[in-house]
Amino acid sequence: MRQSKNFTKATKEIPKDETSFNAQTLIRAGFIDKLAAGVYTYLPYGLRVLTKISQIVREEMDKIGGQELLMPALNPKENWEKTDRWGTFDALFKIGNSSDSKEYTLAPTHEEIVTPLAQKHVFSYKDLPIYPYHIQTKFRNEKRAKAGLIRGREFLMKDLYSFHVDEDDLNNFYLNAQKAYFKIFERCGLLDMTYLTYASGGSFSKYSHEFQTVAEAGEDTIYICEDCSIAVNSEIIEDQKGGCPNCDNKKLKQEKAVEVGNIFKLMTKFSSAFGLEFTDEEGKKNPVIMGCYGIGPSRIMGTVVEVHHDDRGIIWPAELSPFKVHLIEVKSDNKEVREEAEKIYEELVNKDIEVLYDDRELSAGAKFAESDLIGCTFRVVVSEKTIKKNGYEFKRRDSEKSEILSKEELVDKILIA
């Protein structure tokens, strides 16, 4: 992509209506635009990142048997009355339709939709287990949206629901889902600071689990057991008398964290509400056992920015970088420079490498500053200097060192990464 063709512009000014680093920086760099509190447009760069995160999530869900579908955001009131959540889920956006007086909600989660859906197709133990999921925009009328992408009113969420014949089968899948989640955080560059965190299980089971990423911007406080590499949240810490639920470690480390995912054993709460049953091998009817597994691509995007940055801007992990390479030509009005840059741009594009090519007639300083702000994993510079040296300057965003490489070396280096 040619930067001269991108219609959004980076800015030096910090937007005054945002205080979180992720929102300030993503807005300045042209990834997102704010429409209202907790409601953002994903601009071309931002959508690329969001799509990459979603794709990672999709791949890891598919690997554990997930089946992707897409359920509606617009939900009829009746489904939510069946579970009694129409009146009790107070972050529900409600929509009245004056022409026929029918009421809807914009879905904040999808148990109310997926359970009756399963009911149309699950009759026998032979039909189980199933793992439908979707990646979809969720709506929650948060009393207070905050921290940019970390707590929005409209946000992207992957929610998978598992349906089982018994608790053992649920427990098995539950562990698979945990592993898949860690794979996702690894690919998003969050593995080192993300902890499986014991949370209250509500009425369904002893614990649910959150995935908490340590970050100053986080709104939760977690207590980490460094022996087991797990954590507990503030609901649990008191029950545990300050100790680890997994070992006899009494000294847990307190940190602020962002909840980037959570998994929950729903047991029969929703299957009972809708009467979702299956017939077992003996011909007896039993309620289906359920679990749910949430993870927020948009929230991950904000969290990654909080965790991976320096004072010049974002440092995207390789798999999330909006473009693998930021190609910069210094002195666009130098014919030789322009031709050389165009040549390598085409070369890289032909190798299916995603390149953002800064072909604008701006000063070198402006281009470098904006490049660091945007934060692509690799930077390649073409200038009078590099032409004299018969190569291309290559630099990682997370390193201060640069090197001059030949075309072949450059392509190799980028393709290997």
Next chain:
RNA sequence: CGGGGCGUGGCCUAGUUGGCUAAGGCGCAUGGUUUGGGACCAUGAGAUCCUGGGUUCGAGUCCCAGCGCCCCGACCA
């Protein structure tokens, strides 16, 4: 939803005890000089001062109400 703060060209800000034509920077346009870390000069365009009431000879400035945004808290299935 309780408490606090803020609202001025596209963006960031200044604007004194109410006073005359609302100021500066960024960005934008035109011309010229520049080009390895957010260049410079000149000229120019661009404002319902959040909205609605009120006080006053006179309101960006004071009062009331509303809306919006941010922060703290509560909430987070």
